[in-house]
Amino acid sequence: MADAGMLRFHVPEPEVRPGGTPDFSNVTIPKAGSVPRPEIDVDPRTIRDMAFSIIRVLNRAGEAVGPWAGLLSDQELLEGLRHMMTLRTFDARMQMAQRQGKTSFYMQHLGEEAVSCAFRKALQPGDMNFPTYRQAGLLIADGYPMVSMMNQIYSNEADPLKGRQLPVMYSSKEHGFFSISGNLATQYIQAVGWAMASAISNDSRIAAAWIGDGSTAESDFHAALVFASTYKAPVVLNVVNNQWAISTFQGIARGGSGTFAARGLGFGIPSLRVDGNDYLAVHAVAKWAVERARANLGPTLVEYVTYRVGAHSTSDDPSAYRPKAESDAWPLGDPVIRLKNHLIQKGVWSEDRHTQAEAEILETVIAAQKEAEGHGTLHAGGKPSTRDMFEGVYAEMPPHLRRQRQQAGV
Amino acid sequence: MPRRTMIEAIRDAMDVSMGRDNKVIVYGEDVGFFGGVFRATQGLQAKYGKSRCFDAPISESGIVGSAIGMAAYGLKPCVEVQFADYVYPAYDQIVSEAARLRYRSNGDFTCPIVVRMPTGGGIFGGQTHSQSPEALFTHVSGLKVIVPSNPHDAKGLLIAAIEDPDPVIFLEPKRLYNGPFDGHHDKPVTPWSKHELGEVADGHYTIPLGKAAIRRQGSAVTVLAYGTMVYVAQAAAEETGIDAEVIDLRTLLPLDLDTIVASVKKTGRCVVVHEATLTSGFGAELVSLVQENCFYHLEAPVARVAGWDTPYPHAQEWDYFPGPARVGRVLLETLEA
Numbered sequence: 001m002a003d004a005g006m007l008r009f010h011v012p013e014p015e016v017r018p019g020g021t022p023d024f025s026n027v028t029i030p031k032a033g034s035v036p037r038p039e040i041d042v043d044p045r046t047i048r049d050m051a052f053s054i055i056r057v058l059n060r061a062g063e064a065v066g067p068w069a070g071l072l073s074d075q076e077l078l079e080g081l082r083h084m085m086t087l088r089t090f091d092a093r094m095q096m097a098q099r100q101g102k103t104s105f106y107m108q109h110l111g112e113e114a115v116s117c118a119f120r121k122a123l124q125p126g127d128m129n130f131p132t133y134r135q136a137g138l139l140i141a142d143g144y145p146m147v148s149m150m151n152q153i154y155s156n157e158a159d160p161l162k163g164r165q166l167p168v169m170y171s172s173k174e175h176g177f178f179s180i181s182g183n184l185a186t187q188y189i190q191a192v193g194w195a196m197a198s199a200i201s202n203d204s205r206i207a208a209a210w211i212g213d214g215s216t217a218e219s220d221f222h223a224a225l226v227f228a229s230t231y232k233a234p235v236v237l238n239v240v241n242n243q244w245a246i247s248t249f250q251g252i253a254r255g256g257s258g259t260f261a262a263r264g265l266g267f268g269i270p271s272l273r274v275d276g277n278d279y280l281a282v283h284a285v286a287k288w289a290v291e292r293a294r295a296n297l298g299p300t301l302v303e304y305v306t307y308r309v310g311a312h313s314t315s316d317d318p319s320a321y322r323p324k325a326e327s328d329a330w331p332l333g334d335p336v337i338r339l340k341n342h343l344i345q346k347g348v349w350s351e352d353r354h355t356q357a358e359a360e361i362l363e364t365v366i367a368a369q370k371e372a373e374g375h376g377t378l379h380a381g382g383k384p385s386t387r388d389m390f391e392g393v394y395a396e397m398p399p400h401l402r403r404q405r406q407q408a409g410v
Numbered sequence: 411m412p413r414r415t416m417i418e419a420i421r422d423a424m425d426v427s428m429g430r431d432n433k434v435i436v437y438g439e440d441v442g443f444f445g446g447v448f449r450a451t452q453g454l455q456a457k458y459g460k461s462r463c464f465d466a467p468i469s470e471s472g473i474v475g476s477a478i479g480m481a482a483y484g485l486k487p488c489v490e491v492q493f494a495d496y497v498y499p500a501y502d503q504i505v506s507e508a509a510r511l512r513y514r515s516n517g518d519f520t521c522p523i524v525v526r527m528p529t530g531g532g533i534f535g536g537q538t539h540s541q542s543p544e545a546l547f548t549h550v551s552g553l554k555v556i557v558p559s560n561p562h563d564a565k566g567l568l569i570a571a572i573e574d575p576d577p578v579i580f581l582e583p584k585r586l587y588n589g590p591f592d593g594h595h596d597k598p599v600t601p602w603s604k605h606e607l608g609e610v611a612d613g614h615y616t617i618p619l620g621k622a623a624i625r626r627q628g629s630a631v632t633v634l635a636y637g638t639m640v641y642v643a644q645a646a647a648e649e650t651g652i653d654a655e656v657i658d659l660r661t662l663l664p665l666d667l668d669t670i671v672a673s674v675k676k677t678g679r680c681v682v683v684h685e686a687t688l689t690s691g692f693g694a695e696l697v698s699l700v701q702e703n704c705f706y707h708l709e710a711p712v713a714r715v716a717g718w719d720t721p722y723p724h725a726q727e728w729d730y731f732p733g734p735a736r737v738g739r740v741l742l743e744t745l746e747a
Contacts, residue, residue: 200462
C-alpha cells in the first residue's frame, strides 16, 4: 500500500498549451479497414473493444478499404463532398457577416463537416435529429434552404423563428431537425423520449441524439443513457468528440474513462468509435446504428473522433488556450480534403473540377446571402414585428400577455 | 353523483383521458405496476398496458426530458414527480425546454405535457415532503400552473390540463388527498365522502384553466387562497365571524384577475394566504396585482399569511403551517386597519 501522506488534488491538463508544439502522438490511430463490421444484432458484450478503437475507411492513399467500405455510390459521394464544401463556404460567409456586424453571433463547423453531412444521408424521411448548435450539416445535406438559415442568423423579417432565437438555433420539423436550445445536453434525453414515443406508437421512425464531448458531463447525458438502455429506445446516441469544450480540453469531461464511447458500455449499449473526418466511415457507422434502431435492436452510442478547427464561436479566441497550429497536426486530417482525394483517386473527380465546384458553391452561397440580406440583417432593413415577441408563448395568448402587448403599444 | 377522494378523482381523470385518447401516456417513479406511492395510478397499467403506463428510472430530468421528446413526437405525456420537493433536477427541462419550445421554434414543435406532483405540508413531511414550489413555476413564461383543492376540481382541471396544448404544472396538495383539511390537526379529518366537493361525475368533464371559484361569499374582506389554504381560510372566517369572501384561485398561471379584482373592489380589503414561504412567494405577485388594480378601493394594506422564510421543519409542523388561528388574526387586523 502506498504511503498515506497528504492528499493531492488532480486536475487534468492538455498535453500542450499556447506556445508549445502540438503533439497528438498519444492518440492511437488504427489503420483504415482494420476494425471489423459486426452484424447489427451482435451481442453488445462481444464488441466492447470497438469502444476503444476507431473505425476508418479511407486510408492514406485515399482508398476506401475494409468491411465498412463500399456503401455509397460515386454519385452519392460527390453529393456528400458538395454538402461539406457548401457547409464550409456557408460558415465562412456567415463568420464574415458577423464580423461585418450583420448579425450578433455565429458558430462554425470547420473540420467537423463530415459528421453531420454524412450522418444525414443514413436517415430516412421522418426520422428526427435532436442536434446541438454544431450540426447544421444535417440541414444542408437534407436540402433545407440556405436562405432560411441565413434569415434566422440575421433575425430578419423572413426569419422562420421570428427573431426570437439566437443565430444558429435553427428549427425544422419538416427536415427532421429539432429546435435547438442554448441549454446543453437537454436534447439528448428528449431524443430518447421521441424514440420511446415512436416505439409506443409502433412507428418505424427513429431518433438521433447529438452531444459534444464537453456536454457529456451534463446530467441529462446520463439520464438519456439510462432511459435509452432501460426502454431499448430506437435512438442513435451521437457524441461528437472535437477535443474541445470552449477552452476546456476533452480530458476534463472524459476523466479516466479512456473514451467517450466507453461511457455507453456501462449501460449495456453497443458503443462504437469512428473517424469523424472520414465521410465514408461516418456514413457506414451511422447506417449500422440507424439500422439497429429501426430493427428494434435498441440504442447505439457512436463517438465521432474529430477536431474543432475553428474558434468555439465568434466570441471566442482559441489562441488563448491552445497552440495555433494544433489543427494542422491533427492526425485525422481534413474531411473535405480526404473525400476529395478519394474521389480523385477513384477517377471521378479532379483538382480542376474541385476548384470549379468551390467557385460555383461560393456563387450559390453569395446569391442566397444577397437574397437573405434583402429581407434585412440584425441592425438594418426588415425585422420581425414587436407583436411577434408576444405571440407563441402559449397556443392562445392569455389575458396578462394581451395587457402587456397593449402596454408595449402594439 | 358518486363521491370520490382526490386521489380517486385524479386517477379517474387519467383513466378517462387515456380511454379517450391513446396518445395520453402516464409514467413516473413507481407509477406502473405498483400504481404510485399515493395510489394515483392504480390499475392504469393493467387496463391500458405497459406501453401506456409504466415505471420510470429515478431521474426527474429523465422523466420530464423524455416527456418533452414524446410531446414533440405527438404524444401527450402526463408524468409524475413523486414529490414536488424532488422536481428540482427537472427544473432545467421544465424552464428551459418545456416552457419555451413553442416560442423558440415558432410553433414548429410544441409541448403538451402535464407534470403532476404532490405538494404542500401539514403531514409531518419535514423538509423534503412538504414544500410548495409554485412560485418557481409561476415566474416562468410558457407554463401553466394549477393547484386544485377538491376532488371535483382535481378531475376537471387534470383532464383540461392533459388536453391543453401547452405544458402544465399540476400541483396536488397531498394533505387534501383523502379529505379536506382546515388546519385543525387536533380534530379528526372528515373524508371526501362527507363533503359536497367530493362529488365527482363519471366520465369526461373539464374545468377551464385560468378560472377561479368563490368558495365563500362575503363582503368584509377578500381572501385569496389555493390548495389546503382554501379550507384554512374558510375555517378562519367562520371562527372569527368575519364575513370574508374566500376565492380559490385554482389556476395560478394564467390567473383569473377579473374575479379577484371584482371581489376586492367589493370588499375593499384583501388577505393573501399560502403555505409557501413568504419572500418572493406567489403572494407577492397577488398583492402587487391587487394594489395595481384596486388601489382606490383599498381601505387597508393588503396582508399576507404564508409559511415562514425557513425550510419546512418537522417537529415544529404546526408552528410553521399557517393555520386558522394565524389567518384569523390577520383577518381581524385587516378589518381594524
